[in-house]
Amino acid sequence: MNSPTINGERLWDSLMRMSSIGATPKGGVCRLALTDLDRQGRELFVHWCEEAGCSVAVDRLGSIFARREGLNPELPPVLLGSHLDSQPTGGKFDGAFGVLAGLEVVRALNDSNLRTEAPIEIVSWTNEEGVRFGPPMLASGAFAGTFELDFVLSRTDADGKTLGAELERIGYAGARPVRGHEVAAYLEAHIEQGPILEKEQKTIGVVTGAQGQRWYEVTVTGMEAHAGPTPMGMRHDALVGAAGMVEVVHRMGLGHPDARATVGKMQVHPGSPNTVPGTVFFTVDLRHPDEEYLTLMDVRLKADCAAAAEDLGLQLQLEQIWHFAATPFHKECIAAVRNATAGNAITHMDLVSGAGHDACYVARVAPTAMIFVPCKDGISHNEIESATPEDLAAGCQVLFDAAVHLAGPVREATEVS
Amino acid sequence: MNSPTINGERLWDSLMRMSSIGATPKGGVCRLALTDLDRQGRELFVHWCEEAGCSVAVDRLGSIFARREGLNPELPPVLLGSHLDSQPTGGKFDGAFGVLAGLEVVRALNDSNLRTEAPIEIVSWTNEEGVRFGPPMLASGAFAGTFELDFVLSRTDADGKTLGAELERIGYAGARPVRGHEVAAYLEAHIEQGPILEKEQKTIGVVTGAQGQRWYEVTVTGMEAHAGPTPMGMRHDALVGAAGMVEVVHRMGLGHPDARATVGKMQVHPGSPNTVPGTVFFTVDLRHPDEEYLTLMDVRLKADCAAAAEDLGLQLQLEQIWHFAATPFHKECIAAVRNATAGNAITHMDLVSGAGHDACYVARVAPTAMIFVPCKDGISHNEIESATPEDLAAGCQVLFDAAVHLAGPVREATEVS
Numbered sequence: 122m123n124s125p126t127i128n129g130e131r132l133w134d135s136l137m138r139m140s141s142i143g144a145t146p147k148g149g150v151c152r153l154a155l156t157d158l159d160r161q162g163r164e165l166f167v168h169w170c171e172e173a174g175c176s177v178a179v180d181r182l183g184s185i186f187a188r189r190e191g192l193n194p195e196l197p198p199v200l201l202g203s204h205l206d207s208q209p210t211g212g213k214f215d216g217a218f219g220v221l222a223g224l225e226v227v228r229a230l231n232d233s234n235l236r237t238e239a240p241i242e243i244v245s246w247t248n249e250e251g252v253r254f255g256p257p258m259l260a261s262g263a264f265a266g267t268f269e270l271d272f273v274l275s276r277t278d279a280d281g282k283t284l285g286a287e288l289e290r291i292g293y294a295g296a297r298p299v300r301g302h303e304v305a306a307y308l309e310a311h312i313e314q315g316p317i318l319e320k321e322q323k324t325i326g327v328v329t330g331a332q333g334q335r336w337y338e339v340t341v342t343g344m345e346a347h348a349g350p351t352p353m354g355m356r357h358d359a360l361v362g363a364a365g366m367v368e369v370v371h372r373m374g375l376g377h378p379d380a381r382a383t384v385g386k387m388q389v390h391p392g393s394p395n396t397v398p399g400t401v402f403f404t405v406d407l408r409h410p411d412e413e414y415l416t417l418m419d420v421r422l423k424a425d426c427a428a429a430a431e432d433l434g435l436q437l438q439l440e441q442i443w444h445f446a447a448t449p450f451h452k453e454c455i456a457a458v459r460n461a462t463a464g465n466a467i468t469h470m471d472l473v474s475g476a477g478h479d480a481c482y483v484a485r486v487a488p489t490a491m492i493f494v495p496c497k498d499g500i501s502h503n504e505i506e507s508a509t510p511e512d513l514a515a516g517c518q519v520l521f522d523a524a525v526h527l528a529g530p531v532r533e534a535t536e537v538s
Numbered sequence: 539m540n541s542p543t544i545n546g547e548r549l550w551d552s553l554m555r556m557s558s559i560g561a562t563p564k565g566g567v568c569r570l571a572l573t574d575l576d577r578q579g580r581e582l583f584v585h586w587c588e589e590a591g592c593s594v595a596v597d598r599l600g601s602i603f604a605r606r607e608g609l610n611p612e613l614p615p616v617l618l619g620s621h622l623d624s625q626p627t628g629g630k631f632d633g634a635f636g637v638l639a640g641l642e643v644v645r646a647l648n649d650s651n652l653r654t655e656a657p658i659e660i661v662s663w664t665n666e667e668g669v670r671f672g673p674p675m676l677a678s679g680a681f682a683g684t685f686e687l688d689f690v691l692s693r694t695d696a697d698g699k700t701l702g703a704e705l706e707r708i709g710y711a712g713a714r715p716v717r718g719h720e721v722a723a724y725l726e727a728h729i730e731q732g733p734i735l736e737k738e739q740k741t742i743g744v745v746t747g748a749q750g751q752r753w754y755e756v757t758v759t760g761m762e763a764h765a766g767p768t769p770m771g772m773r774h775d776a777l778v779g780a781a782g783m784v785e786v787v788h789r790m791g792l793g794h795p796d797a798r799a800t801v802g803k804m805q806v807h808p809g810s811p812n813t814v815p816g817t818v819f820f821t822v823d824l825r826h827p828d829e830e831y832l833t834l835m836d837v838r839l840k841a842d843c844a845a846a847a848e849d850l851g852l853q854l855q856l857e858q859i860w861h862f863a864a865t866p867f868h869k870e871c872i873a874a875v876r877n878a879t880a881g882n883a884i885t886h887m888d889l890v891s892g893a894g895h896d897a898c899y900v901a902r903v904a905p906t907a908m909i910f911v912p913c914k915d916g917i918s919h920n921e922i923e924s925a926t927p928e929d930l931a932a933g934c935q936v937l938f939d940a941a942v943h944l945a946g947p948v949r950e951a952t953e954v955s
Contacts, residue, residue: 315767332766336811348800348823349749349892350732351916353791360801364784371778374770383765384777385813387806394753394802394821395893396919404811406765475766499768502813 125233127521129514132225136513139165139205139221140213149504150213154206154248155183155287162205163293166220166245173227175243179295182260182273183247183288186297189227191240191528197303199237199528200487201226201520202244203311204479208252212506214312214496214513220245222310222517226524238529239305246479247288254284256443261479263299265486270299304487306454306527309480310520311491312508316499317472324515325462326472326493329455331481332381332408333415333447339366339426342436345391345399356397357434360389363401365429370405373418373425380418381408381475410473412447448481454490454527461522467515492516492523542650544938546931549642553930556582556622556638557630566921567630571623571665572600572704579622580710583637583662590644592660596712599677599690600664600705603714606644608657608945614720616654616945617904618643618937619661620728621896625669629923631729631913631930637662639727639934643941655946656722663896664710671701673860678896680716682903687716721904723871723944726897727937728908729925733916734889741932742879743889743910746872748898749798749825750832750864756783756843759853762808762816773814774851777806780818782846787822790835790842797835798825798892827890829864865898871907871944878939884932909936 142161143152152158163185167177170187178186188198203219223243230237246264251257254276262268274285288294313319318326343357367384374382387403405422409415423439430437462469472493474481480491494516497507559578560569569575580602584594587604595603605615620636640660647654663681668674671693679685691702705711730736735743760774784801791799804820822839826832840856847854879886889910891898897908911933914924 313767314764315769316763316772317767317769320772334766345920346733346916347731347893347918348802349751349798349825349894350730350734351798351892352732352734352795353788353798355733355737355916358788358800360784360804361788364781364788367777367781368785371770371775371781378769381766381768381770383775383812383814385765385806385811385815386809387777387804387815388809389802389804392803392805395800395823396802397800398802398804406812408766475768476764477766499763499772501764503762 125229125235127225127229127514127517128232129510129517131228132221132514132517133510135169135221135224136213136217139217143207145210145504147504149506150207150211151209152205152207153209153253154250155253155284155291157291159206160291160293163245166205169224170243173224173231175227178297179293180297180299181270181295182263182299183293183295184260184264185245187243189230189241192236192238192532194240196239197305198240198242199524200242200244200304200307201524202246203309204246204249206248206250208250208502210504212501212503214506214508215314215501216249218312218513219310222520225517226521229521234533236532237525241524241528248284249479253278258477258479258482261482265482266300267482267485307480307483307487307489308454308520308523309478309491310516311478311493312496312501313472313493313499314476314496314501318493318495319497319499321470323468323470324494324512325467325469325519327455327459327462327469328450328474328491328493329471330410330447330449331474331478332410333412334443334445335407335415335419335441336443337405337422338440338442339403339405340438341366341401341430343399343433346397348395348397351397358397359401359435360398362430362433362435363387363403366426369425369429370422373421377409377414379410379473380414382418408475410447415447445477445481448484450484450490451488454488457523457526458490458492458519461519461526464522465518467519492519542646542652544642544646544931544934545649546927546934548645549638549931549934550927552586552638552641553630553634556634560624562627562921564921566923567624567628568626569622569624570626570670571667572670572701572708574708576623577708577710580662583622586641587660590641590648592644595714596710597714597716598687598712599680599716600710600712601677601681602662604660606647606658609653609655609949611657613656614722615657615659616941617659617661617721617724618941619663620726621663621666623665623667625667625919627921629918629920631923631925632731632918633666635729635930636727639937642934643938646938651950653949654942658941658945665701666896670695675894675896675899678899682899683717684899684902724897724900724904724906725871725937725940726895726908727933728895728910729913729918730889730910730916731893731913731918735910735912736914736916738887740885740887741911741929742884742886742936744872744876744879744886745867745891745908745910746888747827747864747866748891748895749827750829751860751862752824752832752836752858753860754822754839755857755859756820756822757855758783758818758847760816760850763814765812765814768814775814776818776852777815779847779850779852780804780820783843786842786846787839790824790838794826794831796827796890797831799835825892827864832864862894862898865901867901867907868905871905874940874943875907875909875936878936878943881939882935884936909933
């Protein structure tokens with residue numbers, strides 16, 4: 122038989138149809154988790170899955186699992202997916218691509234009348250973005266045993282509504298338990314959300330793991346003073362201290378090619394042009410794929426910020442508020458992705474995921490890998506997020522081939538029916 | 539006759555009584571310009587002036603002039619004063635000291651039954667702080683011809699109320715024209731609002747002039763990007779650029795003992811912990827008593843910020859929004875103050891005013907000097923602002939002696955009545 126191929130046009134049409142739900146005037150998508158728009162997106166996805174012959178199950182956190190039975194139903198499924206919720210000013214592809222690429226794999230198998238040994242399941246995880254209900258990746262985190270069910274159900278949005286109540290309201294509080302499902306492999310296709318593939322002119326990023334992350338909240342306290350009468354030498358300027366720490370963080374990022382170090386949020390008090398700032402609050406986000414190196418960064422951050430504060434007679438409060446351990450993906454899954462790119466003569470390179478993804482949690486309980494495709498200028502979480510039909514089709518084809526490889530060799534359905 | 543002395547206890551009592559109007563729980567004062575509390579403060583002041591035998595006139599901007607007639611009413615008056623409005627979380631002494639010290643000079647002259655050759659007028663300028671109606675020092679600026687009357691009357695507060703309407707409302711839209719009053723000399727006593735006198739253990743600052751000021755608004759624009767996937771070398775991090783500029787400004791301040799350079803306000807967008815900042819807005823406040831040096835600072839600021847922006851591929855928009863020329867005070871007035879400290883054996887040193895004061899505008903149209911007294915830890919514009927009764931009395935005594943010197947030798951009132 123011919124090597125089966127996915128239908129890139131159908132994938133693109135499905136992405137465009139899905140992006141019309143919550144479409145924003147600037148060409149993006151606003152489909153926050155568990156809103157009416159999220160329900161519409163879920164209903165469309167479920168409709169498509171049923172149309173493709175899948176049986177659909179919803180778990181207690183609203184994650185949707187659409188199953189295409191395997192020749193051997195006793196085998197654990199190969200899981201393909203991502204999420205359908207979006208940022209408030211999000212794009213058309215973040216999340217939706219991984220889910221609808223999974224759907225396209227199933228549709229292409231149907232077109233070719235092929236069966237896999239193991240079942241294939243498409244998954245759409247609830248609340249990946251963490252915008253309406255924090256923290257992010259709640260459902261996949263619970264699937265991996267990181268979050269307790271009650272914790273997730275009791276998360277509240279800005280209006281005080283709980284995730285559990287909103288799940289009930291939109292009719293997606295399912296019956297299936299969240300944990301305990303054995304999975305043969307999990308593959309997540311996603312736009313890169315970074316500029317590397319575009320710059321290196323590669324179509325596929327073979328994702329070998331996810332960076333470890335440490336997040337910090339820092340408060341630098343000096344003494345407010347009048348900007349006119351107070352001589353420079355008598356000041357305790359919290360912003361001068363914080364500026365030095367921004368440079369400490371930046372240099373730390375420059376110190377290793379795989380390191381990322383960012384001060385993303387800063388608030389300066391009291392914020393008057395003629396008052397020496399008395400207090401500055403800022404966040405630090407450190408990332409590295411090697412947990413050991415990330416620990417070194419942690420040590421250096423604390424030491425260098427302390428020294429910067431001491432130089433200026435400032436008080437420093439530096440607290441780590443989050444630690445997500447570096448997550449190497451599964452060798453066999455990575456190899457399946459890499460071989461699929463090679464088999465299709467698609468340009469590719471190894472990448473580490475800098476962003477968090479459902480795959481980062483799932484990797485804790487199942488063999489996992491990810492497939493990245495380029496996005497224009499590396500921009501995401503933005504209405505102008507953009508990816509080409511060709512790159513998306515290439516990513517989907519790689520997903521198909523890797524999934525079929527992992528689910529066991531395909532056979533014509535007629536051979537076994 | 540004995541050398542007449544002011545009554546330090548009476549001055550203190552008046553300051554405490556005035557500070558009860560708008561008193562805050564933390565021991566400070568909130569008496570914003572042209573509020574009901576401001577009216578109460580004005581009424582108390584006018585009452586005291588009338589009690590002291592002064593004739594009171596109010597100008598069209600609500601500034602209050604209380605006149606103690608001189609032996610020669612044709613001579614232009616010696617003007618003593620400051621302001622009675624406060625910051626939202628202000629202290630008891632900023633402004634009120636200069637006004638009530640002027641009142642105490644008049645009271646002390648009355649006690650001693652002395653007359654001066656020239657009239658003495660106490661002035662309380664409207665809206666010095668510029669908190670409710672910006673910019674600051676509106677009434678003294680108009681007095682000096684810097685602001686047009688209509689401009690000042692049309693300033694609005696946050697609720698859209700005009701300064702003119704609020705003057706009418708509290709009954710202080712006076713009849714006296716704002717300009718055209720010849721003044722022999724203007725003396726303003728004030729707390730230092732800085733730490734130098736305290737550190738140098740001097741009681742009086744002989745203020746030789748006011749620093750020139752240049753204020754800027756700066757916007758640094760880079761590109762927002764995801765903090766995880768975006769390599770350090772591909773970033774255009776607006777905050778890293780702004781941090782370098784904070785250090786540029788700080789070093790500029792350290793470059794000369796009389797220079798002051800401050801970034802007081804900064805806003806970082808979009809302000810998410812895991813997003814590389816795309817835009818940073820901040821203010822720069824440069825000061826120097828020498829206008830030529832201030833110009834050098836201006837040139838260097840622009841060049842160094844442009845270089846910092848270019849290094850990181852950032853856009854820079856740097857706009858000067860205010861320039862207040864360095865204001866040297868009047869030699870004869872300065873000498874009168876210095877001689878008064880020497881005559882009373884009070885420790886003193888020359889100072890340049892780093893803050894803006896009504897005196898800085900009045901100096902444009904009349905011989906002017908200022909008298910500073912220490913404030914605890916150099917702190918003002920703060921409810922914990924503090925000064926000792928002894929230092930305030932010393933400042934008032936110097937004001938008395940300098941005023942009497944400038945208003946012509948005193949004579950017993952009986953000699954001329």
